[in-house]
Amino acid sequence: xxxxxxxxxxxxxxxxxxxxxxxxxxxxxxxxxxxxxxxxxxxxxxxxxxxxxxxxxxxxxxxxxxxxxxxxxxxxxxxxxxxxxxxxxxxxxxxxxxxxxxxxxxxxxxxxxxxxxxxxxxxxxxxxxxxxxxxxxxxxxxxxxxxxxxxxxxxxxxxxxxxxxxxxxxxxxxxxxxxxxxxxxxxxxxxxxxxxxxxxxxxxxxxxxxxxxxxxxxxxxxxxxxxxxxxxxxxxxxxxxxxxxxxxxxxxxxxxxxxxxxxxxxxxxxxxxxxxxxxxxxxxxxxxxxxxxxxxxxxxxxxxxxxxxxxxxxxxxxxxxxxxxxxxxxxxxxxxxxxxxxxxxxxxxxxxxxxxxxxxxxxxxxxxxxxxxxxxxxxxxxxxxxxxxxxxxxxxxxxxxxxxxxxxxxxxxxxxxxxxxxxxxxxxxxxxxxx
Numbered sequence: 001x002x003x004x005x006x007x008x009x010x011x012x013x014x015x016x017x018x019x020x021x022x023x024x025x026x027x028x029x030x031x032x033x034x035x036x037x038x039x040x041x042x043x044x045x046x047x048x049x050x051x052x053x054x055x056x057x058x059x060x061x062x063x064x065x066x067x068x069x070x071x072x073x074x075x076x077x078x079x080x081x082x083x084x085x086x087x088x089x090x091x092x093x094x095x096x097x098x099x100x101x102x103x104x105x106x107x108x109x110x111x112x113x114x115x116x117x118x119x120x121x122x123x124x125x126x127x128x129x130x131x132x133x134x135x136x137x138x139x140x141x142x143x144x145x146x147x148x149x150x151x152x153x154x155x156x157x158x159x160x161x162x163x164x165x166x167x168x169x170x171x172x173x174x175x176x177x178x179x180x181x182x183x184x185x186x187x188x189x190x191x192x193x194x195x196x197x198x199x200x201x202x203x204x205x206x207x208x209x210x211x212x213x214x215x216x217x218x219x220x221x222x223x224x225x226x227x228x229x230x231x232x233x234x235x236x237x238x239x240x241x242x243x244x245x246x247x248x249x250x251x252x253x254x255x256x257x258x259x260x261x262x263x264x265x266x267x268x269x270x271x272x273x274x275x276x277x278x279x280x281x282x283x284x285x286x287x288x289x290x291x292x293x294x295x296x297x298x299x300x301x302x303x304x305x306x307x308x309x310x311x312x313x314x315x316x317x318x319x320x321x322x323x324x325x326x327x328x329x330x331x332x333x334x335x336x337x338x339x340x341x342x343x344x345x346x347x348x349x350x351x352x353x354x355x356x357x358x359x360x361x362x363x364x365x366x367x368x369x370x371x372x373x374x375x376x377x378x379x380x381x382x383x384x385x386x387x388x389x390x391x392x393x394x395x396x397x398x399x400x401x402x403x404x405x406x407x408x409x410x411x412x413x414x415x416x417x418x419x420x421x422x423x424x425x426x427x428x429x430x431x432x433x434x435x
Contacts, residue, residue: 076110142191147172180213202233233257
């Protein structure tokens, strides 16, 4: 018979149908310890159930949480999960879909953690008086961690950036699984014997079982007995291990441990430049002050020399001479200004006198003109008319031969013009008849 060949999708679908038709898998309760618990932004909770015999992936969807979970699910908790075991057809992976989760006491690892922590704390291994001070300027740093993990890369990058001259010594320890605790202890003891400045002991993050080697009493004792200051750098910021409590200093991450262990040379160079600047300014100020004092002494010595005294007197005499000249110039200027003011006053007085004389002369001239015969005639005390009876007031109105009538106060005359003279000269009339 020909061989039956199935697609991956058909195989997954077939297995899914088996899971769905199995009553025991549709309604199942599983006891185990919570590990790798993650609250997703979607509201779903992903975690793992484990015991000494195995592990099982699980998920609780957001819709099941209001009724099925009444506490904060965390790593290390011993719980009973009720739900269904089904296969995710696309990935061909089965997991427990939780409908209800209830607490069943603390998990075994969590209980062991608390017991070890309490024991070592009562022994005084966490006491502050046993903590060694981390050196401010470490030149050699030992690192106990896995050689292939992200922790050593982060540590080397940070140290290389902060101070490239620092020498890093790595002990490639096993940090997870069986034999990890003994490997870490060996690394601490080996690097401690080298007389380094500081040790970093740690690894990257993980579940409680991944970090368990750093909760072992043997590792805690090795850190406590280490003569070299130890910085613990286990997991992420929220992870705590026994090593963190017994170490001289805890760092939240391996990168942070490198920053705490190594002084930033850039800060040192900046401080050095600042100190150099302050020293230079202080030296300049000191030199300037001493130069000023020296100049003061030189001037005092110069003032005591005879030539200096003669020069000083000569200078004083020159100042007196200039002062006298200035006073004489000021006095001459004052006299000159006084004469100028007197001259201006005299001119003003003479101008006023002339104006008054002119005014009096004008009044006299006007009075004299009032007595002039021409003025009298012009004022109408006599009249002169031509043949038509028109009044004649100017020589331009008549011609030689014209007959004129002259009216006087006591009578009237008739005359003939025989000659005309312009200006103030007398007019000749050759014939005068008594009218």
